[in-house]
Amino acid sequence: MSVYTSVSESALADWLRRYSLGELVELKGIAAGITNTNYFVTTTHGRYVLTLFEVLKLDELPFYLELMSHLARHGVACPAPVADHTDAFASLLEGKPACLVSCLAGGDVAAPSxxxxxxxxxxxxxxxxxxxxxxxxxxxxxxxxxxxxxxxxxxxxxxxxxxxxxxxxxxxxxxxxxxxxxxxxxxxxxxxxxxxxxxxxxxxxxxxxxxxxxxxxxxxxxxxxxxxxxxxxxxxxxxxxxxxxxxxxxxxxxxxxxxxxxxxxxxxxxxxxxxxxxxxxxxxxxxxxxxxxxxxxxxxxxxxxxxxxxxx
Amino acid sequence: MSVYTSVSESALADWLRRYSLGELVELKGIAAGITNTNYFVTTTHGRYVLTLFEVLKLDELPFYLELMSHLARHGVACPAPVADHTDAFASLLEGKPACLVSCLAGGDVAAPSxxxxxxxxxxxxxxxxxxxxxxxxxxxxxxxxxxxxxxxxxxxxxxxxxxxxxxxxxxxxxxxxxxxxxxxxxxxxxxxxxxxxxxxxxxxxxxxxxxxxxxxxxxxxxxxxxxxxxxxxxxxxxxxxxxxxxxxxxxxxxxxxxxxxxxxxxxxxxxxxxxxxxxxxxxxxxxxxxxxxxxxxxxxxxxxxxxxxxxx
Missing domain, CATH: 3.90.1200.10 (Aminoglycoside phosphotransferase (APH), C-terminal lobe)
Structure with a gap:
């Protein structure tokens, strides 16, 4: 179970106005991940993964989020963080640093070929x-x-x-x-x-x-x-x-x-x-x-x- | 018909080594667009649109391509240009400025609701x-x-x-x-x-x-x-x-x-x-x-x- 921080729909709907992603349609916890809280967020524009960081601080995130953005921009298969209207990839939600990334298809494999x-x-x-x-x-x-x-x-x-x-x-x-x-x-x-x-x-x-x-x-x-x-x-x-x-x-x-x-x-x-x-x-x-x-x-x-x- | 410049598979396969997109699988002309040449390019990693610019020069492209990249990064629905290993969105292919962007679903509508x-x-x-x-x-x-x-x-x-x-x-x-x-x-x-x-x-x-x-x-x-x-x-x-x-x-x-x-x-x-x-x-x-x-x-x-x- 990886939902340590509970996010209310109304707090999320407010927070989403920072972004160009449309209106909140659905919010659903993800039971994977050890150190962060993850949710699937569906808006009128598409589906994203919301991560709330339980350990990393807001000022520690740019290295990781800009790296993912850099790699995605080069066509490397990885989630692309979404920037908000201030051009930031992360900001506080429910008191925790939080970001949205693109939602990818697929799943992990236990016995790879x-x-x-x-x-x-x-x-x-x-x-x-x-x-x-x-x-x-x-x-x-x-x-x-x-x-x-x-x-x-x-x-x-x-x-x-x-x-x-x-x-x-x-x-x-x-x-x-x-x-x-x-x-x-x-x-x-x-x-x-x-x-x-x-x-x-x-x-x-x-x-x-x-x-x-x-x-x-x-x-x-x-x-x-x-x-x-x-x-x-x-x-x-x-x-x-x-x-x-x-x-x-x-x-x-x-x-x-x-x-x-x-x-x-x-x-x-x-x-x-x-x-x-x-x-x-x-x-x-x-x-x-x-x-x-x-x-x-x-x-x-x-x-x-x-x-x-x-x-x- | 919008293929003004013919791209050979071997020239494209070479050019693709500038990118982190895998190997060329298929190249297919697109019969739409008036001023540029467009192809669908399928690689082992995914599907992209290749544009060869017939009028715009290489040094005129950053305004447009970085804009698309900026908007895509903010979740605005538009093609995301792919950066090559030199971090550039465009370079010459068959003598023309060329770029790759992500391939989107959907099609245009003649009679919108x-x-x-x-x-x-x-x-x-x-x-x-x-x-x-x-x-x-x-x-x-x-x-x-x-x-x-x-x-x-x-x-x-x-x-x-x-x-x-x-x-x-x-x-x-x-x-x-x-x-x-x-x-x-x-x-x-x-x-x-x-x-x-x-x-x-x-x-x-x-x-x-x-x-x-x-x-x-x-x-x-x-x-x-x-x-x-x-x-x-x-x-x-x-x-x-x-x-x-x-x-x-x-x-x-x-x-x-x-x-x-x-x-x-x-x-x-x-x-x-x-x-x-x-x-x-x-x-x-x-x-x-x-x-x-x-x-x-x-x-x-x-x-x-x-x-x-x-x-x-």
Whole structure:
């Protein structure tokens, strides 16, 4: 359930006068999303998704909303934020920062085919190319400095064997840092539930609120770690290769990226292992129902240590 | 037929690599539009309209394409231009300035209902509100100075009675100029064939290549003169009132606008009477097949002189 903030029809109808979108016809809560409140809003002009931000502040939103607008303007499949009469993408509604974005077709897939993985890889590369002209910058708040510091607060709470493995992984990443890889704006959370598929086509990448500037290859690793991950948390080779092939059909990897790939696959897993461990050992108030199994990424890293068949 | 410039699939496939739109699937000429060449372009990502500009130059396009992008970003129904990897909306293809815009549903209607006229009025007002934050400016190249000068070159060629009426109209407009009316960016050519309707909804305003800065009320007059015009070139009162009502549901007219309305209705007709007379008496090479009857607007002005039932 993702309606934390209740929006009244009359408050929304008033707020909609900020926009060129016609009159309110229907308002309907959306039961998806963890950190924000989402509604479907139908007006006389069309259908939109209303998001009320429960954590992000109004002045933190431009990076994300202008990024989505920039990408949509370049034909990358993603929701396009709608600007109001003051040319702003967000303003307060029911006391929360709120925005409207275009409503996309499609839905997420639990068991993607290699063809769908290929489409995700291709669109991700298109997103990276289109992002090259995006002017705002955002450091990755969950990079190596973050996971090293966060891990320090976890070792004592974890079983000894797991803590040892986590230490090893943090150390492995520390000793394999790269400075010359192509970088740019990345989605940083392109899991299956953040892509709407319409059959084998990408209807849209969604939920850009972890987007930041980092290595493009890291984004590919994060996506592959979810899209090609089997139920036993090992990687499906066909799906992995399809995603890589789709990506390279648009942007072939450089020699440096080919070399960095095995490390990046583990970095993409480590970041989520650490965040899930954090949620597990230090849950925020009222978030218990959303805690996801950190073991998924621990097992995935163990597999990555052995596998070489989908290296570049 | 509106394919003046032939585009080869191989040239287009190359050109499409400038964009994040996937691979070319199909290219198909569009038999509509007078001054530009239009194609439907289907790629692996979606369907777009390709326009090659036969008259406008590359450096003249930003005003129009950025306007469409601005309006689409505000939720106004119109095609959204797609930006390429250099962040440009247009570049040369087959030696002509060319752009891609999103493909809209719907089609134009020959005999609109009052409900459809209301929707056009409402969307036009939304467009005027959304246009308020558009930064580029363009003087109206077909304003009073243009029609006065153009008429001078026509009087001698026209039958005496018609020339006398044209002189009267030009003089009438000269003696009723306004300086305090709300102004902004206007479509300036919102005829029925420049609106795609999807049932009773506006799928999109198209063909913004006469857009400019002028009185908002003038835009309403131009639209009404076509949307509410009957086959006998008089005005259908129901359709006229519906369009006005739709417009005012979003932006009520000021007292000055109410006063100016009868003059503006005739100004909106005079501009097209003069341009059609110009095409008729001074046709450009090869444009003979497109000449439209100037008498339509002469008869319309005659009716406007008598009618008061849809004054504001």
């Amino acid at each position: 290699p063809v769908q993985c290929r489409a995700v890889g291709e669109m991700l590369a298109q997103m990276h190319l289109a992002g090259a002209t995006y002017r705002r910058k955002m450091d990755n708040p969950r990079g190596p400095a973050w996971w090293s510091k966060t891990a320090e607060a976890l070792y004592d709470k974890m079983p000894v064997v797991d803590a040892a493995m986590l230490r090893e992984e943090v150390h492995y990443q520390d000793s394999h840092r790269f400075t010359h890889l192509p970088s740019g704006v990345i989605h940083a959370d392109l899991f299956k539930d953040n892509v709407l598929m319409d059959g084998d086509k990408i209807a849209g990448f969604i939920d850009f609120y972890y987007a930041c500037n980092d290595f493009l290859l890291y984004d590919v690793a994060i996506a592959l770690n979810d899209w090609a991950r089997r139920n036993d948390d090992d990687i499906d080779s066909d799906r992995a290769r399809a995603l890589i092939e789709g990506y390279q059909s648009v942007r072939p990897f450089s020699a440096d990226e080919v070399k960095a790939w095995p490390v990046m696959l583990r970095a993409g897993a480590l970041r989520f292992w650490v965040s899930r461990l954090l949620d597990f050992y230090h849950p925020a108030d009222g978030e218990l129902t959303f805690i996801k199994d950190p073991g998924v990424f621990q097992r995935l890293i163990a597999h990555h240590r052995d596998r070489t068949d989908f290296w570049l | 009052p409900v459809q006229c209301r929707a056009v009025g409402e969307m036009l007002a939304q467009m005027h509100l959304a246009g308020a934050t558009y930064r580029r400016k363009m003087d109206n190249p077909r304003g009073p100075a243009w029609w006065s000068k153009t008429a001078e070159a026509l009087y001698d060629k026209m039958p005496v009675v018609d020339a006398a009426m044209l002189r009267e109209e030009v003089h009438y407009q000269d003696s009723h100029r306004f300086t305090h009316l709300p102004s902004g960016v206007i479509h300036a050519d919102l005829f029925k064939d420049n609106v795609l309707m999807d049932g009773d909804k506006i799928a999109g305003f198209i063909d913004f290549y006469y857009a400019c800065n002028d009185f908002l009320l003038y835009d309403v007059a131009i639209a009404l003169n076509d949307w509410a015009r009957r086959n006998d070139d008089d005005i259908d009162s129901d359709r006229a009132r519906a369009l006005i009502e739709g417009y005012q549901s979003v932006r009520p007219f000021s007292a000055d606008e109410v006063k100016a309305w009868p003059v503006m209705l005739r100004a909106g007709a005079l501009r097209f009477w003069v341009s059609r007379l110009l095409d008729f008496y001074h046709p450009a090479d090869g444009e003979l097949t497109f000449i439209k009857d100037p008498g339509v607007f002469q008869r319309l002005i005659a009716h406007h002189r008598d009618r008061t039932d849809f004054w504001l």
